[in-house]
Amino acid sequence: MKKxxxxxxxxxxxxxIEALGNRTPLQAAETPNLDKxxxxxxxxxxxxxxxxxRPGSDTAHLALFGYDPHVYYNGRGPFETAGIGMEMKKGDxxxxxxxxxxxxxxxxxxxxxxxxxxxxxxVEALNGTKIDGVEFILKKGVGHRLGFIMRGQxxxxxxxxxxxxxxxxxxxxxxxxxxxxxxxFTAAVLEKFLDKAHKxxxxxxxxxxxxxxxxxxxxxxxxxxxxxxxxxxxxxxxxNLDAVCIAGGGLYKGIGRMVGMxxxxxEGATGKPDSDLTKKVEMILKQYDKYNFFFVxxxxxxxxxxxxxxxxxxxxxxxxxxxxxxxxxxxxALIVITADHSTPCALKAHSADDVPVVMSGYGIRDDDVEHxxxxxxxxxxxxxxxxxxxxxxxxxxxxxxxxxxx
Amino acid sequence: MKKxxxxxxxxxxxxxIEALGNRTPLQAAETPNLDKxxxxxxxxxxxxxxxxxRPGSDTAHLALFGYDPHVYYNGRGPFETAGIGMEMKKGDxxxxxxxxxxxxxxxxxxxxxxxxxxxxxxVEALNGTKIDGVEFILKKGVGHRLGFIMRGQxxxxxxxxxxxxxxxxxxxxxxxxxxxxxxxFTAAVLEKFLDKAHKxxxxxxxxxxxxxxxxxxxxxxxxxxxxxxxxxxxxxxxxNLDAVCIAGGGLYKGIGRMVGMxxxxxEGATGKPDSDLTKKVEMILKQYDKYNFFFVxxxxxxxxxxxxxxxxxxxxxxxxxxxxxxxxxxxxALIVITADHSTPCALKAHSADDVPVVMSGYGIRDDDVEHxxxxxxxxxxxxxxxxxxxxxxxxxxxxxxxxxxx
Numbered sequence: 001m002k003k004x005x006x007x008x009x010x011x012x013x014x015x016x017i018e019a020l021g022n023r024t025p026l027q028a029a030e031t032p033n034l035d036k037x038x039x040x041x042x043x044x045x046x047x048x049x050x051x052x053x054r055p056g057s058d059t060a061h062l063a064l065f066g067y068d069p070h071v072y073y074n075g076r077g078p079f080e081t082a083g084i085g086m087e088m089k090k091g092d093x094x095x096x097x098x099x100x101x102x103x104x105x106x107x108x109x110x111x112x113x114x115x116x117x118x119x120x121x122x123v124e125a126l127n128g129t130k131i132d133g134v135e136f137i138l139k140k141g142v143g144h145r146l147g148f149i150m151r152g153q154x155x156x157x158x159x160x161x162x163x164x165x166x167x168x169x170x171x172x173x174x175x176x177x178x179x180x181x182x183x184x185f186t187a188a189v190l191e192k193f194l195d196k197a198h199k200x201x202x203x204x205x206x207x208x209x210x211x212x213x214x215x216x217x218x219x220x221x222x223x224x225x226x227x228x229x230x231x232x233x234x235x236x237x238x239x240n241l242d243a244v245c246i247a248g249g250g251l252y253k254g255i256g257r258m259v260g261m262x263x264x265x266x267e268g269a270t271g272k273p274d275s276d277l278t279k280k281v282e283m284i285l286k287q288y289d290k291y292n293f294f295f296v297x298x299x300x301x302x303x304x305x306x307x308x309x310x311x312x313x314x315x316x317x318x319x320x321x322x323x324x325x326x327x328x329x330x331x332x333a334l335i336v337i338t339a340d341h342s343t344p345c346a347l348k349a350h351s352a353d354d355v356p357v358v359m360s361g362y363g364i365r366d367d368d369v370e371h372x373x374x375x376x377x378x379x380x381x382x383x384x385x386x387x388x389x390x391x392x393x394x395x396x397x398x399x400x401x402x403x404x405x406x
Numbered sequence: 407m408k409k410x411x412x413x414x415x416x417x418x419x420x421x422x423i424e425a426l427g428n429r430t431p432l433q434a435a436e437t438p439n440l441d442k443x444x445x446x447x448x449x450x451x452x453x454x455x456x457x458x459x460r461p462g463s464d465t466a467h468l469a470l471f472g473y474d475p476h477v478y479y480n481g482r483g484p485f486e487t488a489g490i491g492m493e494m495k496k497g498d499x500x501x502x503x504x505x506x507x508x509x510x511x512x513x514x515x516x517x518x519x520x521x522x523x524x525x526x527x528x529v530e531a532l533n534g535t536k537i538d539g540v541e542f543i544l545k546k547g548v549g550h551r552l553g554f555i556m557r558g559q560x561x562x563x564x565x566x567x568x569x570x571x572x573x574x575x576x577x578x579x580x581x582x583x584x585x586x587x588x589x590x591f592t593a594a595v596l597e598k599f600l601d602k603a604h605k606x607x608x609x610x611x612x613x614x615x616x617x618x619x620x621x622x623x624x625x626x627x628x629x630x631x632x633x634x635x636x637x638x639x640x641x642x643x644x645x646n647l648d649a650v651c652i653a654g655g656g657l658y659k660g661i662g663r664m665v666g667m668x669x670x671x672x673e674g675a676t677g678k679p680d681s682d683l684t685k686k687v688e689m690i691l692k693q694y695d696k697y698n699f700f701f702v703x704x705x706x707x708x709x710x711x712x713x714x715x716x717x718x719x720x721x722x723x724x725x726x727x728x729x730x731x732x733x734x735x736x737x738x739a740l741i742v743i744t745a746d747h748s749t750p751c752a753l754k755a756h757s758a759d760d761v762p763v764v765m766s767g768y769g770i771r772d773d774d775v776e777h778x779x780x781x782x783x784x785x786x787x788x789x790x791x792x793x794x795x796x797x798x799x800x801x802x803x804x805x806x807x808x809x810x811x812x
Binding site: 363 | 422
């Protein structure tokens with residue numbers, strides 16, 4: 001196998017749903033192409049992090065790519081900032097941030113400032129602020145969201161969120177989670193910045209206008225999920241693979257960038273259920289000679305699972321099945337289809353249920369699995385694996401695994 | 407079970423081969439005796455080191471015997487020197503070595519000195535040399551190969567190979583891989599020895615004669631794979647088993663010796679596909695009262711896999727099947743058949759593909775597996791195990807496992 005195509009169908013796994021005849025959306029869907037891959041290859045059940053662990057998309061993807069999330073994950077912040085394309089440096093403390101509304105007593109009235117979209121004026125007013133040698137770097141994200149980075153010496157991610165995560169309570173004053181001087185310094189500088197930002201924001205023309213219109217003021221930055229930029233080896237360094245990330249969602253492109261993958265823009269890829277999946281498959285074929293590892297991310301099944309929309313999830317899976325048809329003709333490619341976690345429609349949230357995985361290609365082993373779904377794959381020959389096994393298996397099937405011993 | 411017979415069929419596992427009807431050599435072979443063992447016993451799939459890890463024969467055997475290769479394996483050297491029956495002491499630095507040919511600028515002309523066979527004169531001239539308190543111990547191996555040991559205080563295996571692993575480049579001057587004084591001392595002493603050996607070898611009568619005949623001079627010792635002799639508990643100490651190693655290949659006898667097994671010579675056992683396997687089985691029966699653990703090694707399937715000779719591999723497997731027939735009558739023996747790794751004919755190299763394992767005997771559990779092969783065993787009741795599980799399972803089936811708790 002000269003190439004590997006790893007397709008992650010986010011949130012694909014599910015639980016049996018009565019309205020689908022006690023089948024999961026994947027079992028209920030018509031998936032002739034996925035089934036063909038299962039017939040040609042070996043299947044299994046996989047827990048991306050570990051049995052009984054309910055992974056986030058971020059930790060699950062780290063694990064699937066071979067970076068132990070217990071080592072490399074220390075908060076969502078760096079994944080958000082990477083996801084919106086911010087340049088990050090080793091040691092940066094990164095946050096998820098919202099533009100929100102507080103009253104004069106700093107009680108949170110609206111965590112999203114009326115779902116404000118136009119935050120560019122705020123970013124321009126605050127980006128580059130320096131306090132006590134620490135630089136604050138801001139970038140507009142989707143809607144009310146900002147990317148937020150603290151850059152400087154002696155910083156620690158070990159501080160609590162200023163975001164109280166609910167409304168009608170006072171914002172949390174940043175403070176350290178441990179008694180290190182780094183954490184205390186970080187909390188103190190962050191507090192100074194948030195105070196200053198509140199004052200600056202309150203006077204922006206944007207807010208004078210919002211006040212006139214009766215809209216919630218965009219007058220506070222709520223930060224959460226502090227994390228330090230992890231120092232990840234790139235796919236080239238770690239596996240000697242030339243890797244490309246074909247994704248719409250910012251988080252996935254961000255993770256791709258963090259591990260040194262190229263992240264071309266795919267026209268029509270929205271990171272939502274309406275995403276044009278055929279365009280992603282076309283991108284694989286267009287770039288086929290340039291790379292030997294293709295990470296393809298399909299987001300929709302997760303969003304539909306979180307909406308509890310099992311019919312929509314089933315239809316989306318059928319859309320995946322149609323989109324991947326051209327890949328079945330590639331004779332020199334190992335095709336791996338799996339998920340980062342389950343998102344059962346009944347839960348409307350991620351679960352720890354294992355996910356199906358199939359590894360398919362000419363000349364590799366096969367087994368008796370006929371259909372690609374949670375239940376049949378669990379009987380497959382790969383057995384029950386962890387996400388950490390996936391890249392070693394892929395490298396071995398590509399003939400690239402290093403010999404341990406002689 | 408009073409006895410355990412562990413038969414390792416080196417490189418047995420394979421991938422489906424079109425010319426064999428998309429079957430592996432093991433699937434294609436007629437193996438009534440192996441199948442009978444599968445019917446009587448419990449089967450499984452095994453990764454000797456771990457899922458996705460492509461093991462060498464050395465690391466795989468360590469793992470199968472219950473010695474974690476991540477702890478005990480630090481280079482091939484000690485396995486080579488043990489394999490040719492050299493006496494080794496704790497702390498010895500052992501190497502693989504070739505007698506090779508260099509020109510006057512120390513450029514390697516022939517890594518094997520024209521595949522020289524008669525190296526005894528070289529060994530006699532150099533064995534026992536002492537430099538800076540370090541003794542150099544040499545022994546003739548097969549063909550151009552030597553066993554090579556450095557013995558003394560303050561040595562480290564952390565030095566690069568003098569062997570450049572290719573021809574028409576200069577030999578590598580030994581140097582340290584780390585900045586420890588042990589590694590630097592070892593490299594310095596080794597360099598002195600190799601210089602001296604070059605001078606001594608150049609003047610040997612052997613080389614005057616080779617020069618006359620126009621043969622490549624045997625004038626340099628190329629060393630590689632430095633490793634320190636691991637301090638392994640013997641089978642007696644670790645498991646309280648009286649163990650014997652019935653093997654032809656030097657490496658396997660060497661590993662047997664490293665773990666304190668007796669290693670009788672088996673007439674007709676060559677370590678090659680032409681080896682007389684029935685003689686090995688006869689040896690088990692002849693020594694049946696003397697031991698309670700028999701490690702039997704069949705090498706051929708690995709060599710044939712590395713040649714890509716799937717027909718030969720299939721026939722060799724049928725030879726194994728015939729040879730083991732007498733074992734099926736042993737009522738008090740647990741018979742375990744497995745492999746150290748897969749050597750797919752299509753790859754002509756080791757792979758990380760799991761290997762079949764069967765544990766068979768009167769009174770132990772059984773399952774539904776009818777045929778001993780990669781695909782059926784993977785459906786067996788042992789599930790998907792690691793090499794590290796094998797000895798504990800064997801001890802338990804022998805009734806020798808220690809109780810954990812009360």
